[in-house]
Amino acid sequence: MSIDKIIAEATAQAVHSLYELEMSPDAITPQTTKKEFEGNLTIVVFPFLKASHKRPEETAQEIGDYLVANCEAVEKFNVIKGFLNITIKPSFWTSVLLHIASEPNFGIKPVTDDSKLVMVEYSSPNTNKPLHLGHVRNNLLGYSLAKILEANGNKVVKTNIVNDRGIHICKSMLAWLKWGNGATPESTGKKGDHLIGDYYVLFDKHYKAELKQIAADRGISEEEAEKESTLMHEAREMLKKWEAGDPEVRALWRKMNEWVYAGFDETYKRMGVSFDKIYYESETYLEGKEKVLEGLEKGVFYRKDDGSVWADLTADGLDHKLLLRSDGTSVYMTQDIGTAKLRYQDYPIDQMIYVVGNEQNYHFQVLSLLLDKVGFKWGKDLIHFSYGMVELPNGKMKSREGTVVDADELMDEMIDTARAMSNEPGRLVGVPEEEKEDVLRMIGLGALKYFILKVDPRKNMLFNPQESIDFNGNTGPFIQYTHARIQSLLRKCDTADLSTDVAQYEPIEKEVELVQRLADFESVVTEAGKSYSPALIANYVFELAKAYNQFYHDCSILKEENGMARAFRLQLSRMVATVIKRGFGLLGIEVPDRM
């Protein structure tokens, strides 16, 4: 049982016996005492005043006296206004540390047969362009969220829905046919996703030129010229052929998609994210239609005169929403209904989480209502894990203005920066030559991942490509460094030091602070799972590493004369390193043993 709970229960007993106030221990949450005051845990006594009919100071005094007399863990206390600061017996903290060390998976709840099954959808790329910074945030958040939910005892299925069909793919295909001269990833030495992306851009370039030409020739606006465009017409024709299953178009489409997937796989692998099940829109986009027609029969949806099918959501404070076009084809929303249906056929999902940007808040609000209307009982409970945009100093990323930050390039740059910085004296000491690249990769990506994951997912965040991401201060490398330094310490210590029995040791204040922080890991993981926030873990690990660094500078460890103190500090260091590694594991960040 955690120390917080012990105190909460003892306090509940105290107010019951002193003031006959019935309080659930869960309602009492001791907080860590502020640094300026003496003590480890603080209880705010204001809520008890109505029952005690006494002044805050007196009430706190009485509860404090009760705790000292009746709770073994409590050593002493002091009272400031309505705050009861409790000091726990030092020996108790030793037992807390030993407990943490004895649990091989401290902070992680096991997955059992009756665990909830959660499906997390993330990434969801289009196959006509490479991944960019926005996808990076999505991927990192999605992967980390899956890890955190797993650590909270859920079965997790990570899934990806690849948008592999539609007009945008046809644009790339058309441009490749017209101007590609049979270029392949092999012939150009380019990653497949970048190659296809280039043709998408090329299409847009020619299309713009064509519009300008038509507008000038015919004396009409460029918007009006859109209807006259032969390029766009050809692209649409190609889409029709694709939908009709034209063998040539399908073959080309398959070939080009393979190139893109090979490119994506490389990026995903490097980023360290993975999926358990991938869905392709080309295989699911027809599925939703049947459900919509079923809903139409039941009268939940209605048909307009032109044949299009709509949902009336005005009762829920929303608008009317199109579900089937007048020509009978599906829209985005219909496809999502279909994909959801398939997924629930494939897995006994208890909860569905979509990791999708906040630009689609409305879409998921509608989807939730629609799934409910067509009779899926889980529709209402779906979670849209909505995250904010990544902004650049001059606003959003715009492909037209060439301000898109490419994921592959960004990762390259981060690793290059790590390499450049490692030239400073004292860096990468004792790292074998063959491991160096691997360590640099961990550091560069660690900096990038931590930079993105430490901010609250809901908020828009700013990324300045000019100022490269920091490696000092509140950063991934700082935390990795702390871990590497502890590993080095442990390599240098004697095995006798670690096997020394420390049960009787009474830790000093600085040590207690660290033990207390370590113990918090458990509740931080729980809280991160409840509020779907990797940022909580990130900030916790930073605080832990920072506190350890201060401790490291203040207390010599290997040179400590007292054998028990030395052993305790090494044990403590070992657990700090373990929790750092475990916490970073939940963020998908690797930690090197030397750097």
Next chain:
RNA sequence: GGUUCCGUAGCUCAGUUGGAUAGAGCAACAGCCUUCUAAGCUGUGGGCCCUGGGUUCGAAUCCCAGCGGAAUCACCA
């Protein structure tokens, strides 16, 4: 205009179910490497927590109104 989200140091961000004198990092300035890894540590300066009301022992946090910013409101995905 409707809906949703955001507004905290010069910059990037934390701030636990409402708790004590609002915290980090960067940037600036001043120190610390003959010492278990200086990607580190110590110190200084820097704030109308957007504004105004309300709720109460107590508000950056909850409620209402306003101001400012973002997203969205397609027979695009």
